[in-house]
Amino acid sequence: MSxxxxxxxxxxxxxALVAAAExxxxxxxxxxxxxLTGTGLELPDLGDGLSAEEVVPxxxxxxxxxxxxxxxxxxxxxxxxxxxxxxxxxxxGKAVLGSIAQRLILEAPVPVLSVKAAQG
Numbered sequence: 001m002s003x004x005x006x007x008x009x010x011x012x013x014x015x016a017l018v019a020a021a022e023x024x025x026x027x028x029x030x031x032x033x034x035x036l037t038g039t040g041l042e043l044p045d046l047g048d049g050l051s052a053e054e055v056v057p058x059x060x061x062x063x064x065x066x067x068x069x070x071x072x073x074x075x076x077x078x079x080x081x082x083x084x085x086x087x088x089x090x091x092x093g094k095a096v097l098g099s100i101a102q103r104l105i106l107e108a109p110v111p112v113l114s115v116k117a118a119q120g
Contacts, residue, residue, distance in 0.1 A: 002030035005083040006069045006104060009037035012085025015117040020083035021046060034072055036065045066103045073109055086114045
């Protein structure tokens with residue numbers, strides 16, 4: 001078993017990484033972080049002999065990022081949960097603009113834990 005997290009370059013993406021790390025520690029499993037930030041990713045130290053692994057998508061467009069996360073889920077059957085960061089969007093925003101999180105929630109072949117960033 002392992003936990004996968006789609007990490008975007010946003011407050012929501014960072015919140016998802018933190019929540020996924022907590023889940024991985026709680027369950028005692030590997031954390032697989034799909035880095036959608038376009039930059040280096042600092043993975044959390046999970047302690048207790050647990051580890052985190054970074055997967056970097058080969059292509060930069062949003063559609064390809066969704067496909068990359070779905071491909072990781074397909075290629076790694078040991079992944080039992082996906083964690084994504086979400087933000088509040090208006091009904092018009094939902095209708096007009098797609099989102100990585102929304103598509104992954106709808107298309108992921110595993111249960112999805114959606115995480116909202118703390119409002120400050």
